[in-house]
Each structure stands twice: as C-alpha cells, then as structure tokens.
Amino acid sequence: MTLPVMEPDLDAGVLRTWARTVDEGPFSSLCWGERIAFDNPDSLTLLGALSAWTDRVRLVTTVIVPQLHDPVLLAKALATGDMLSGGRLTVGLGVGGRQEDYDAVGADFATQTRRAMAERVTVMKRVWAGERVTDSVLPVGPPPVQAGGPPLLVGTIGPKTVRSAATWADGVAGTILDLDVGAQNALFDVARSAWAEAGRPAPHLATSFWFALGDGDAPRAQLHRHLRRYMNWIPAEFVDAMAPTTGWAGTEDELLRVLREFEAVGTDEVHLIPTSTDLDQLRSAARVAREFG
Template sequence: MHFGLGLPIGSPEQLTDWARRADDGPFRTLGLLDRIVYDNPEPLVTLAVLAGATTRVRLQTEVLLAPLREPALLAKQAATLDRLSGGRFTLGLGVGGRADDHQATGTDPRQRGRILDEQMTRMRRIWSGAEGIGPSPATPGGPEVLFGAFADPALQRIARHGDGFLCAAPPQWAGDLFAKVERFWTDAGRDGRPRMVAQVNVALESDVDEARTAILDYYGFTGDWARQTAERMLTTPEQVREAAKHFADLGADELMLYCWGTDPGQVDRLADVVS
C-alpha cells in the first residue's frame, strides 16, 4: 500500500516546502482540498505551482467540487496540469455539500449529482480530442479520476465515470463502502478493479491543538460531525500504523494522511512513521 500526504490550507506560502520534502520522501501523492467560500488556496492553481517544485510525487485534488465549475474550462485545466506534470495528476472529484459554495457560484445544490454526471461525459469527450479543446493530457483518455462519496448513487458514479474511490470514512465504515464500490464496478461490467484510496486526518507532536482547531473551524457547520472528526484525528505513530494496517487489510491501494497543522516538520515525522 502506498502513502500520500494531504496538505494543510492554513499557510499556503509554505506548501512548496511541504511538497519538496514529500518529493524526497516515501509519499506517492500530495492532496489538496477545495472550497469556494473559505480561506483556502484554489487547488488547481496551487497544485500547478507544486508540480513545478517537484519531480516525482503525484498531485491530487481531494476533492475538487466539480459542479461549481464550467466543464470545458475544467477539462482544459486538468489536461494542462496532467500534461505539464508529466502525467502526475489525479483529479479527485465530489459534489460539495455546503450551501454557501453553491450560492457563491450560482449553482443549484439539488442538481449537483446530475451536473457532475453531465460534466464527466463532456470532459471525457474533450480529453479524447472530440471537441478540439486542447492540450491533450499526458495520460491517454484523461487524468485518473477518483470520486469521493458516501451514498449509493454517488458510489455508482465511480463505475460509470471514474477510475477509483476516495474514501474519507473512518476505518470501521470503510469496509462496507469498499465492498459496494467493487460490486457496482462489477455490475457495470468494468474490467479489473477500482483503485481504492483511503483518507485519515493526522497531526503528530506540536501540531495537535492547531490541527484540531482547524478541523473544528472547517467542519463547523456540521455540528457534532466536526467534533467527532477532530476527536478521531490520529495523533501518535502507533495510531497511524494501526490505521494503515486496517486499510491495507481492507484492500486499500493508498492511504492519504491528511495534515491540518501548518508545520512542515509533519512531513518528516510522518515519513519516519510510514517508511
């Protein structure tokens, strides 16, 4: 099983340092979340900067809120990032659940699933060269696409349009979600198996309090969910190793260790744990 690193949003100017450290370490992927009405860096722009600061590690949106974006431009941006990074880009997508993001972009949250399905059909056409919108991505057919999801209709989208699953659920829920994704994949007649990527929140040593505060602020609109998410954050090497074993046993291909504290030393601490 591979390991990835989720990047913090609290100090964007430090992210090139995070990326270079990760590029020299055991991590396969760098992930970055997406919001509109929040004090976070825009992920496609940021990952383009980090692509230029690295040579090996992959870049991944985790997840980009696709219904908030126009599909032709999004397809062009994703293809450009994939091309300029030498095929190191993964487009992780979700629908977005915060009303303020949809209000800011003028999109109807009640139609977000339908919008995403239509976007994926259009973007696959663009990446195939059918609409004359370039550049061609480095990855044939377009960059790898993963979907973050919980509900069955969203999990079925993985089989229709995607290459794999981004699972942000705790380990005790992940097994059922993995099984559903694999069943929907088989039912759709897809060959092989979907790529399974899990995510846990982490902070080691000095960053724990800062990270919990950041989680509570980011997920504050969810009430108890925010508190539970902060409490579930992994704060010791032993917890990280235990979670890694659990997800490996479930068949995860990669575990993203999402950092909420801003100290770049987290990269080295986590590298020591997973090496």
C-alpha cells in the same frame, strides 16, 4: 500526504516547502482539496504550481466539485495540469457538501446531484478525447499526457454515489471520520461489486482522515483546533462534541498500526490530512510511511 491548504496564514513558501518535502518521499501522492467560500488556495492555480515544484509524486485533487466550474474550462485546466506534471495527475471529483460554495460562484445548488456530476464528467472526457464540443475550428486542448485524460476518483462516503460512479470513475477517494475500518471496507465492497457489474477493472480504493502526531493530549487538541476552523459551517458545539472521536491523534507507532489495519482490508492508498503546517508533523508522518514500506 495532503497539503495543509485549510490552515491559516499560508504563503507560497509554506506550500512550496511542503510540496518539495513530500516529493522527496516516501509518499505516493500529494493531495489537496477544494473550497470556494474559504481562504484556501484555488485548486487549479495550485495545480500549476505543484506541477513545477515537484517531479516524482502523483498529484491528486481530493476533491474538485465540477458543478462549480464550466466543464470545458475545467477539462482544459486539468489537461494543462496533466501536461505540466508529465502525466502525474489524478482527479478526485465530488458533488460538494456546502451550499455556500455554490452560492459564491453563482452555481445552481439544484445541480448538487450525482447525475449532474456525471454529465459534466462526460463533457470533460469528450474534451480529453479530442472531440469538438462546439463548432470551433480546433478541439479544446492541450491534450492530456495520459491517454483519455487523468484517472478519475469519486470522492464520497455514500454507497449510492459509489454505485453511480462505476461507469465513469477509476476508483474511490473516501474519507472516514471515526476510523471505523470495517465501515470503510463495507463501502469498498460496494465499489468492488459495482465496478465488477459494470465490467470495469477493479477500482483504486483510497480513504483519508485527519491526523495529528505526538504524545499526550497535544495532538488531540491540535486536531480539535483544526476542526473548529475547517468545519465553520457547523455550529461550534456540534464540532466540540464530535472532536474527541473525529480523525486520528497519537504516536508514530500507533499510526503505523492504523495503516496496517487499512492495508489488511485491501486499501490501496491512505491520504493523510494534516491539521497543522508544522514540518515536524510531516517529517514524523514520513518516518511512519518509510517504516510501513
């Protein structure tokens, strides 16, 4: 389950209640994404809070853009989050899709490349291995709880990025707009092949999609409102055109069938993305997850 970090009028109470409810089960992971030029919470600050608010669930960043951060400071912050959470952190990384986020922090948009991301991952892994990356007396700590650092997922929908990440990532954190299970499995096949060719263990295969639960037209209208807000870098008429087929809206039984379809193609995990802060949506999804087993 993803936190509703892209919804309006958030406060600590909403985020804490969602986090603790997710932690109670049956969800396997608690996820959240990063944007800069938006009013969502800062991802790394939120990581510290979530480490304190939860005890069981795995914490997954989906995704952090390393080119927006100093890689040593990012490695230190993530190692701190891994320590505070008792080794429950998984880090999703991606190149990011919005130039305004790069501009907001003074990052060079020319670094929005697979190579630049991999270079930063190399620095982060050196920090987590306890190597001195400068002439400092001590290496940059704290050491992560998980040996070698938290598992890394590449956040992407592109096969080239998947192939390029096979040398450094432990899996894929995909996303799917139209819930085409076959298309998602085709991307997973790329990952399976690339990881095998690189002599790596089989990748963790995750995907995500927006959801809204309920009867009638209300869920689709809720999802449409969310897309209008979140996709603010796209002209509104384009968002309106894609809204009827983007994400998933329907009943609990229908969501269960969709999850079974993803399970059938070997998906290890689905990261559900809420389109409301309504706790009834979370409780409804939890019922589906319990029935899914």
